[in-house]
Amino acid sequence: MRCDTVRQMLEEGVEISPSLRVHLDSCSACREYLRSWQAVRAGFVALGVEAPPEPSIGFTTRVMRRIGSAAEELQFGQQFIDQIGRRFVYATLMVALTLLLVLLLPSSGPFRSSGVSESVLVQTQVATVSNEQILGVDGVDSGDSAEYSTASGRNGGPAMRGSQ
Amino acid sequence: MANSRPEPSQEAEWIRRCQSGEKEAFAPLVDAYQRRIFAIVFHLVRRRNDVEDIVQEIFMKAFAAIESYNSQSSFGTWLNRIAVNHCYDYLRRQRSSRVTYFAEMSEEGQRQIESQSQSHEEGGLNSEDKLAVGDLVWKLLARAPAEDRVILTLKEIEDRSVEEISEILGLKLSTVKVRLHRARKRMVRDFEKLAGGTVSHAL
Numbered sequence: 001m002r003c004d005t006v007r008q009m010l011e012e013g014v015e016i017s018p019s020l021r022v023h024l025d026s027c028s029a030c031r032e033y034l035r036s037w038q039a040v041r042a043g044f045v046a047l048g049v050e051a052p053p054e055p056s057i058g059f060t061t062r063v064m065r066r067i068g069s070a071a072e073e074l075q076f077g078q079q080f081i082d083q084i085g086r087r088f089v090y091a092t093l094m095v096a097l098t099l100l101l102v103l104l105l106p107s108s109g110p111f112r113s114s115g116v117s118e119s120v121l122v123q124t125q126v127a128t129v130s131n132e133q134i135l136g137v138d139g140v141d142s143g144d145s146a147e148y149s150t151a152s153g154r155n156g157g158p159a160m161r162g163s164q
Numbered sequence: 165m166a167n168s169r170p171e172p173s174q175e176a177e178w179i180r181r182c183q184s185g186e187k188e189a190f191a192p193l194v195d196a197y198q199r200r201i202f203a204i205v206f207h208l209v210r211r212r213n214d215v216e217d218i219v220q221e222i223f224m225k226a227f228a229a230i231e232s233y234n235s236q237s238s239f240g241t242w243l244n245r246i247a248v249n250h251c252y253d254y255l256r257r258q259r260s261s262r263v264t265y266f267a268e269m270s271e272e273g274q275r276q277i278e279s280q281s282q283s284h285e286e287g288g289l290n291s292e293d294k295l296a297v298g299d300l301v302w303k304l305l306a307r308a309p310a311e312d313r314v315i316l317t318l319k320e321i322e323d324r325s326v327e328e329i330s331e332i333l334g335l336k337l338s339t340v341k342v343r344l345h346r347a348r349k350r351m352v353r354d355f356e357k358l359a360g361g362t363v364s365h366a367l
Contacts, residue, residue: 054202066220
């Protein structure tokens with residue numbers, strides 16, 4: 001007989017048969033296990049003797065009240081979803097859809113005319129040309145830039161190249 | 165507070181009415197089963213102050229789930245299953261927030277329990293000693309994994325049959341037997357660690 005089988009039998013409180021007795025006589029570990037198990041068992045019995053607490057007066061009423069209030073909360077939750085929650089969901093969906101359309105629309109097309117972007121380009125070119133004139137790239141300053149270079153030249157500024 | 169077992173036909177009628185949304189029909193079921201649930205919760209949790217709140221939660225869960233009750237097992241067994249599962253979750257939450265199994269305890273914690281156990285070692289076991297052993301076993305049980313604690317409580321304290329336990333826990337008979345043996349072995353091992361065999365010799 002294997003020790004584990006013997007121990008399982010001892011735990012279940014089976015009557016000690018002659019074969020079990022032979023094993024116990026020859027196996028001190030199983031004898032020790034039996035003693036320890038009996039002590040643990042006595043502890044369990046002692047625990048079982050202690051009486052559980054009694055339900056206090058009005059226990060059922062309190063349970064039913066809690067069940068009632070839980071049902072009301074559930075009902076309120078459902079009403080909220082029906083009345084406000086659904087509208088909120090629709091509004092959120094609309095916002096999300098609008099954002100999606102804005103992101104998906106092409107940069108040119110019927111909703112974004114190319115004229116707008118072209119006029120912006122023209123303005124940029126004009127601005128670039130006038131800046132070049134102001135800095136005197138072609139060696140001839142305009143009147144305003146001459147005044148500016150003279151004034152700067154007196155201060156030893158960057159327009160010294162124009163006075164040379 | 166009736167608490168006597170209702171007639172099966174009467175019980176079936178209350179259940180049917182609850183399932184059709186009549187919540188008042190649940191009150192006699194609470195009356196009939198509250199003591200049994202108090203006992204099982206107390207044996208599993210063993211905190212007198214918490215028992216009533218836990219039992220209330222169990223009955224609320226049972227009412228919320230009563231539509232799913234299909235008479236395959238008795239209403240009592242079904243309710244016991246809800247109670248055990250609820251306590252199991254409670255114990256797991258407790259376990260995760262506290263020091264647990266003896267083997268996992270700090271040396272200081274082990275010494276504390278050992279000193280309590282050794283104070284009861286000398287001499288034979290009279291009724292006081294048995295209470296002390298009960299206290300010691302409880303301390304070990306409190307630190308056992310929730311799975312061990314549930315199965316040992318049902319078998320050794322509630323004195324339920326393996327068949328009943330298998331129905332309550334929704335496990336095969338063979339699984340219950342294996343788990344029970346494993347849990348008992350673990351208890352004996354930890355008991356021997358604590359008492360050094362002296363208490364068991366006194367028995």
